[in-house]
Amino acid sequence: MTAHSPTDRGDVEPSAVDLVRADGTAGALWQAWTTGERLAALPELLRPRTLAEGFAAQRRLSERAGPSYGWKLAATATAGQAHIGVDAPLPGILFERFRHAPGDVVPSDDLHMAVAEAEFAFRLGADVDAGASRAQLRAAVAAVHCAVELPESRFDDFVAAGAPSLLADAACAGRFVLGPEIDGALDLDLAATPTSLQVDDEIATGSGAAVLGDPWTALGWLADALPQYGPGLVAGALVTTGTTTTPVRTRPGARIRAAFGAGGALGTVEFTLAGQPA
Numbered sequence: 001m002t003a004h005s006p007t008d009r010g011d012v013e014p015s016a017v018d019l020v021r022a023d024g025t026a027g028a029l030w031q032a033w034t035t036g037e038r039l040a041a042l043p044e045l046l047r048p049r050t051l052a053e054g055f056a057a058q059r060r061l062s063e064r065a066g067p068s069y070g071w072k073l074a075a076t077a078t079a080g081q082a083h084i085g086v087d088a089p090l091p092g093i094l095f096e097r098f099r100h101a102p103g104d105v106v107p108s109d110d111l112h113m114a115v116a117e118a119e120f121a122f123r124l125g126a127d128v129d130a131g132a133s134r135a136q137l138r139a140a141v142a143a144v145h146c147a148v149e150l151p152e153s154r155f156d157d158f159v160a161a162g163a164p165s166l167l168a169d170a171a172c173a174g175r176f177v178l179g180p181e182i183d184g185a186l187d188l189d190l191a192a193t194p195t196s197l198q199v200d201d202e203i204a205t206g207s208g209a210a211v212l213g214d215p216w217t218a219l220g221w222l223a224d225a226l227p228q229y230g231p232g233l234v235a236g237a238l239v240t241t242g243t244t245t246t247p248v249r250t251r252p253g254a255r256i257r258a259a260f261g262a263g264g265a266l267g268t269v270e271f272t273l274a275g276q277p278a
Contacts, residue, residue, distance in 0.1 A: 018056055021046065025053075025168050026060035029154055033065070036110060038156035042165055054167030055229040058093065061170060067096040069238055071226075072149060074171040076211045076218050076242030086163045089212070091222055092171025094238060100177045100271065106150065108252045108273040113152050113172065116250050117243035118197040118258035118269075120190055120208055120215040121147040121178060128223045128233040137219055140235075144185035144215075146260045146267040147240050148197070150175040150250065176240065179269035182260065190215045193266065195244040198257045200277075206245035215241040253277035 025046045032039050041047065048054040062068055074090040075081045081088070100106050125142030132140070152174030155161040166172060182188070190208035197204050212218045218241040223233050233239070250256065252275025260266040 018053065019060075022048075022053065022056035022060045025057035026064065029057070029061055029169055030064045032154035033061075038112060039154055040156055041161065042168075048164035048168050051164055051167055052229060054164035057168035058170050059230075061168065062093050062095070065093075065095045065097060065170075068093045069096055069099070069236075070094045070240070071222060071233075071237065072151075072171060072173055072176070072240045073218055073222060073242045074151065074166070079246070080243065084159050084161075084163075084166065086166075089218065089221060089225075089242065090163060090167050090171040091225060092167070092173040094176060094240070095170075095173060098173065098175045100175060102177060102179055102269050102271055104177065104271050105274050106175055106177065106271055108250070108254075108275045111150055111152060111174070111250060111273075112156075113150075113158065113174070114250045115151065115247035116197060116199055116256050116258075117149045117151065117247050118195045118206070118245055118260070119147045119149055119240045119243060120211070120260075121145040121238055121240040122215070122219055124233060124235055124237050124239070126235050128219075130224045130227045130232070132220060132223050134216060134220070137216060137223070138186055140233075141186065141219075143181045144190070145181050145238075146179035146258060146269050148177045148179070148256060148258045148269045148271070149240060149243070150177075177269055177271055178238070179258070180267045182266045185266075188266075193260065194262055196259045196264075197245045197248050198259075199248045199250055199254050202248055204245040204248050206243075208244055210244045211242045218242060251277065
């Protein structure tokens with residue numbers, strides 16, 4: 001991990017027995033990551049029983065997956081929580097191996113979930129402590145970006161996997177496209193900011209209000225939640241806060257465009273998925 005890795009502050013290591021279990025869980029998931037196989041479920045002896053066990057396995061998984069640069073939040077919309085049977089968001093590490101830029105042709109052969117999500121992403125200029133006020137959060141944020149996530153699960157039926165196993169699997173971390181910085185974003189009402197996501201001819205619309213009521217609320221939630229497991233939010237980390245629209249189905253060869261603000265006035269993210277259109 002680099003000096004500004006999002007997982008290197010205030011670590012509280014679990015017991016040696018927990019680490020052995022977590023390492024076995026991470027190994028099973030890593031095999032699925034590298035072979036492309038889908039798991040019906042983790043073996044019972046390796047299946048995390050609590051969120052803490054799931055997060056310990058995620059951190060062991062990160063040692064195999066390589067450099068990271070921030071965090072994603074899954075299930076920040078009420079509908080998303082109901083869909084996968086959880087009652088709170090799930091944090092996952094963002095890995096460099098899955099990072100892309102607008103205009104890229106993004107691999108699609110490993111997109112089992114096959115959905116795209118338009119998201120607001122915060123880039124931190126300072127560390128954020130648990131219990132930070134809205135003013136302290138704003139002071140710590142260096143920039144707000146347009147972004148698109150292509151989440152991915154190593155479980156064949158991620159809906160039935162359960163929160164601890166999903167957390168172990170990096171909260172469905174997948175490919176991620178970081179778009180432009182939004183000018184003047186710190187003065188905007190992100191909850192009221194409209195968004196749209198278009199995949200070929202299919203369009204979904206929404207706003208920042210879909211993200212726990214406000215993307216800033218999601219950032220504060222993460223700042224409070226992470227220290228329970230050891231790490232905290234540190235300067236340089238990127239935090240993408242969850243989908244602002246209903247996720248839109250993707251397909252090989254699809255053209256994807258996310259727009260932020262009315263008519264995309266605040267910025268857009270555009271890219272293409274590899275492969276031949278159906």
